Amino acid sequence: MDWQSDLMSPVVRDTAVTRAARRKMLTSRPIPSPTTDWSPGVAMVTPARPMLRTPGSLFRQAVTPRLNPDVSAIIATGNKSQRFTRNLDDSDWTNSILPSPRSGWADTSFTDDFTNVNSALLREDDPGESAASSLLSDFLSAFLKHSSSAVFDLLEDYHNLCLDKVEVLQKVVQRAGASSRTAGVRWILQQESSTWRLMTSLYRDRVQSALEEDIDMTVASQSEKLVVEQLFQRDAVIRQGQLVVDWLESIAKDQIGDFSDNIEFYAKNVCWENTLHALKLRRRGSVGLSIPLVTELDPDAPLRQQRPLANLDREDDTRLLKNLLTLIRAGMTEEAQRLCKRCGQAWRAATLEGWKLYHDPNMTSGLGRLTPVEGNPNRRIWKLCCWSLSEEEQLDRYERAIYAALSGNLKALLPVCESWEDCVWAYFRVLVDSLVEQEVTSSGLANQEEEPLPREYTEANWTLEKIFMELQATDSKRVLEEHGEHHHVIQRLVILGDLDGLMEEFSDWLSSSKPLPSHLLRFMTHLVLFYSSLGIALKEEVCVAVLQSYITLLIEEQQSELIASYTSQLPTALAVQRYASYLEGVSQTEQQRRALHLAADAGLDVAAVTQLVVEAVRERDGPEFTPHTHTLETNTTQDDQKKIDVIDWLLFESAHRAEALKQSNAIMRRFLAVLKHEAAKAVFSKLPADSVKEVQRQWAGLQPDTPLPAEDLNAIREHRCIQAYLEAHEAFSDWFSHSSSAPQKPVPASQAKFTERVANEMRENEYQVECTAWRGRLQVLVDEVKERVYQVLLFADGWMIDTPEGEVSERSLQMALLRSLCVPRLSFLLLSVLTSSSRHQEALQLADVLAAANNHLHQVFSKEDLRRFLQKIRESSLMLLDCGLDALGYT
Numbered sequence: 087m088d089w090q091s092d093l094m095s096p097v098v099r100d101t102a103v104t105r106a107a108r109r110k111m112l113t114s115r116p117i118p119s120p121t122t123d124w125s126p127g128v129a130m131v132t133p134a135r136p137m138l139r140t141p142g143s144l145f146r147q148a149v150t151p152r153l154n155p156d157v158s159a160i161i162a163t164g165n166k167s168q169r170f171t172r173n174l175d176d177s178d179w180t181n182s183i184l185p186s187p188r189s190g191w192a193d194t195s196f197t198d199d200f201t202n203v204n205s206a207l208l209r210e211d212d213p214g215e216s217a218a219s220s221l222l223s224d225f226l227s228a229f230l231k232h233s234s235s236a237v238f239d240l241l242e243d244y245h246n247l248c249l250d251k252v253e254v255l256q257k258v259v260q261r262a263g264a265s266s267r268t269a270g271v272r273w274i275l276q277q278e279s280s281t282w283r284l285m286t287s288l289y290r291d292r293v294q295s296a297l298e299e300d301i302d303m304t305v306a307s308q309s310e311k312l313v314v315e316q317l318f319q320r321d322a323v324i325r326q327g328q329l330v331v332d333w334l335e336s337i338a339k340d341q342i343g344d345f346s347d348n349i350e351f352y353a354k355n356v357c358w359e360n361t362l363h364a365l366k367l368r369r370r371g372s373v374g375l376s377i378p379l380v381t382e383l384d385p386d387a388p389l390r391q392q393r394p395l396a397n398l399d400r401e402d403d404t405r406l407l408k409n410l411l412t413l414i415r416a417g418m419t420e421e422a423q424r425l426c427k428r429c430g431q432a433w434r435a436a437t438l439e440g441w442k443l444y445h446d447p448n449m450t451s452g453l454g455r456l457t458p459v460e461g462n463p464n465r466r467i468w469k470l471c472c473w474s475l476s477e478e479e480q481l482d483r484y485e486r487a488i489y490a491a492l493s494g495n496l497k498a499l500l501p502v503c504e505s506w507e508d509c510v511w512a513y514f515r516v517l518v519d520s521l522v523e524q525e526v527t528s529s530g531l532a533n534q535e536e537e538p539l540p541r542e543y544t545e546a547n548w549t550l551e552k553i554f555m556e557l558q559a560t561d562s563k564r565v566l567e568e569h570g571e572h573h574h575v576i577q578r579l580v581i582l583g584d585l586d587g588l589m590e591e592f593s594d595w596l597s598s599s600k601p602l603p604s605h606l607l608r609f610m611t612h613l614v615l616f617y618s619s620l621g622i623a624l625k626e627e628v629c630v631a632v633l634q635s636y637i638t639l640l641i642e643e644q645q646s647e648l649i650a651s652y653t654s655q656l657p658t659a660l661a662v663q664r665y666a667s668y669l670e671g672v673s674q675t676e677q678q679r680r681a682l683h684l685a686a687d688a689g690l691d692v693a694a695v696t697q698l699v700v701e702a703v704r705e706r707d708g709p710e711f712t713p714h715t716h717t718l719e720t721n722t723t724q725d726d727q728k729k730i731d732v733i734d735w736l737l738f739e740s741a742h743r744a745e746a747l748k749q750s751n752a753i754m755r756r757f758l759a760v761l762k763h764e765a766a767k768a769v770f771s772k773l774p775a776d777s778v779k780e781v782q783r784q785w786a787g788l789q790p791d792t793p794l795p796a797e798d799l800n801a802i803r804e805h806r807c808i809q810a811y812l813e814a815h816e817a818f819s820d821w822f823s824h825s826s827s828a829p830q831k832p833v834p835a836s837q838a839k840f841t842e843r844v845a846n847e848m849r850e851n852e853y854q855v856e857c858t859a860w861r862g863r864l865q866v867l868v869d870e871v872k873e874r875v876y877q878v879l880l881f882a883d884g885w886m887i888d889t890p891e892g893e894v895s896e897r898s899l900q901m902a903l904l905r906s907l908c909v910p911r912l913s914f915l916l917l918s919v920l921t922s923s924s925r926h927q928e929a930l931q932l933a934d935v936l937a938a939a940n941n942h943l944h945q946v947f948s949k950e951d952l953r954r955f956l957q958k959i960r961e962s963s964l965m966l967l968d969c970g971l972d973a974l975g976y977t
Contacts, residue, residue, distance in 0.1 A: 215271060218251050221275075222608060222640070223647065226651055238286055238289070244612065245279050249279050252276050274605050275605060281580070281609070283333060284330075284333050285613075288581070308446075312450075317525045323517075327517045335415065338416035361399050364396055377394065378393055385431075389478070407482050407485045411487055411488050414492075415511065441462070441469075470493075472493035473539070494523070496516045509560065516546070520546060573609075589625040607639055610636070614632050618655075649668055650681070650684035653668070666695050666696075679738055682696070682738055693741070711755070719762070719764070720762055721762075729756075733750050737772065737774070741784065743781050744801065747801045751805055781802065785798070803888065807881060810878045814871070814874035824864055875913075880941070909943055910946065913947075914955065916932060
């Protein structure tokens with residue numbers, strides 16, 4: 087019978103009630119789930135035990151929290167927290183528990199609730215990404231809020247942040263349509279929230295077990311319950327297996343919510359009411375039955391008599407069994423029992439009760455009064471019966487699965503497990519169940535006269551690794567596809583404790599040509615940071631690659647407030663380099679100031695970062711120092727302007743003023759080498775006028791009795807050398823500009839009348855006055871040029887020479903080359919100014935200055951430059967001779 091085509095009501099049902107019930111079922115029916123499952127969250131229910139031991143290895147076998155556990159509650163998981171409410175009816179129970187990314191939730195209150203969702207999201211091209219984008223900043227806020235000792239509180243925050251976004255995205259999907267991208271974002275956040283909860287439960291226990299000593303806690307026990315409690319205390323595998331079961335059951339419970347209270351089962355207090363009604367009619371002889379029904383209504387009657395129930399009763403039974411299995415899958419055994427009682431099947435509720443471990447507290451308490459006995463003394467017999475029922479082919483497959491889950495019959499349980507989560511739950515439930523049975527048997531408490539459990543159960547010897555190998559070899563295409571999904575891979579490796587394998591997977595994902603989803607990359611980053619906070623060593627190159635990829639994502643998403651904090655998690659040298667690379671693209675002043683403030687707050691070396699930014703920009707054209715091969719001034723290009731502006735990075739903090747001097751000197755050296763004087767002047771004007779005094783003041787505050795370091799002294803000296811050169815060049819530019827703007831002599835008109843001649847005389851007089859002023863200004867500028875050039879040529883201890891001179895470096899070579907370029911150039915400029923002003927004797931004095939042995943200036947001239955210079959000096963001497971003076975300008 088197709089389970090999706092259930093009939094709703096028995097014949098004895100009132101018509102109006104039937105219609106109302108049909109409407110309720112239709113409104114509560116979930117949207118079909120096409121493909122992949124997802125999980126919204128988990129709840130850790132296995133309690134942590136007291137710290138009974140002290141330090142062991144943190145890398146021991148994976149373990150789970152424990153604190154004198156109530157083993158009865160462990161084997162059949164009790165209540166867990168719920169977050170979502172969902173109504174289930176006749177749909178496939180696995181799909182009902184775990185809807186796919188493109189499925190929706192039935193929520194009759196959605197229209198009212200959606201008013202809380204910003205309608206602007208619906209106008210976005212990708213509302214899912216827009217709604218979830220705040221997680222980037224939310225995760226950083228959570229990361230910064232918690233100290234390193236509160237890592238598990240941090241994981242809880244991560245989990246809750248994801249769930250909050252899932253709720254928002256669910257409403258967006260239902261309102262805007264289940265687009266693949268929005269539904270995909272919702273699904274990946276649900277998987278992430280599940281993974282964070284799994285991490286919390288597993289690693290809370292693993293860390294605690296690493297802090298405990300290895301103490302043999304085995305003592306003789308007189309009950310199954312105490313024996314299994316001791317097993318959970320000492321065995322990491324069973325604790326870990328139970329935590330995985332708890333995790334998967336809590337996922338299912340969060341999905342189904344209070345569905346058992348919302349499902350209509352029409353047989354309220356009477357079991358099989360339609361069959362009972364038919365039998366009563368037959369007894370009265372009022373109607374004949376075309377189908378032979380059971381003649382008795384005890385629970386075993388259909389199987390014993392090989393006769394069916396009434397059609398509507400069979401349909402109701404099938405629906406009930408599916409919902410019971412759903413509750414057991416969600417760890418809600420007590421809810422399943424209540425549902426059985428509500429439907430008039432108290433006997434079925436009793437069959438779900440026999441799993442409890444036997445314990446007689448009166449044997450050990452020593453109290454004078456008797457206390458009730460716990461559990462089932464004949465639990466082995468009950469389990470054999472459950473196994474037998476799970477093997478009975480005439481029973482409904484959901485009923486067989488129910489008893490398979492209770493007895494550990496994996497073969498009968500797997501056929502109803504269609505998703506990856508369902509299969510993992512089945513395997514791990516059987517793993518825990520078999521370990522418990524082995525312990526009870528080995529303790530000697532089991533009745534040896536009872537029939538043993540089946541060999542396929544006792545000899546399976548399940549391990550964590552074997553479980554996932556079996557999953558990988560499954561014939562289910564859907565399970566295989568889900569087995570390879572990103573979060574399922576992570577969950578599998580976390581359960582196994584295979585961190586090396588996890589890092590290899592991360593490396594493969596990052597090297598793939600297909601880009602990773604942004605939220606997966608965010609998760610990977612915070613997972614790596616979590617392991618780092620625990621002190622667990624991972625492959626550094628993979629961790630760095632994950633952080634680098636996430637930083638790149640943040641830069642692309644323009645999340646400028648977040649970049650510094652994640653960059654600071656990189657190794658120190660790499661962090662400086664990475665943040666400097668990011669800052670190269672930041673151009674606005676306020677953004678630059680904010681970026682440096684964030685870097686300081688994140689603990690980055692701001693001085694090293696800004697230095698690297700400047701060096702990277704100024705050497706963008708290559709590290710070679712290439713002098714000019716032309717004689718004309720060149721214009722400032724856009725790339726030059728970037729080099730000029732980059733010095734701003736060093737001017738936000740006065741503490742970086744010394745470095746600003748050094749870097750500005752380096753930039754100006756390159757500009758001067760290629761005759762870009764205006765660019766060099768722009769760099770010089772960037773520096774505050776008090777920069778030198780500020781450097782000296784800062785040093786005096788640190789080391790008042792110690793002179794400035796040689797490096798800083800030479801930087802100040804070079805700064806003053808460049809200042810002198812720029813002032814000399816500026817003076818020459820002023821002179822050249824003025825000399826090129828001589829007053830124009832008025833031209834008298836021919837055959838002018840008297841009035842015109844008067845006007846011409848007046849213009850001539852004005853011209854003479856202007857010429858006098860012009861010549862006077864020209865001589866002042868000539869003196870200015872001469873003074874400025876001599877300040878360079880006669881610079882104390884030599885222009886562009888360090889005192890004291892240090893080791894040969896790239897900087898010293900550049901300064902020497904610049905000295906050989908600029909000193910001859912300024913000398914020729916001054917010579918041209920003097921000769922054009924007929925100051926030939928002063929030109930000869932310039933030759934004396936250059937030839938002086940103490941200046942060594944002639945040594946920076948090439949032979950060709952000396953030849954040209956001496957040729958011009960010869961011309962000045964000839965001019966002096968023509969004026970009746972000797973060759974040196976004397977009478």
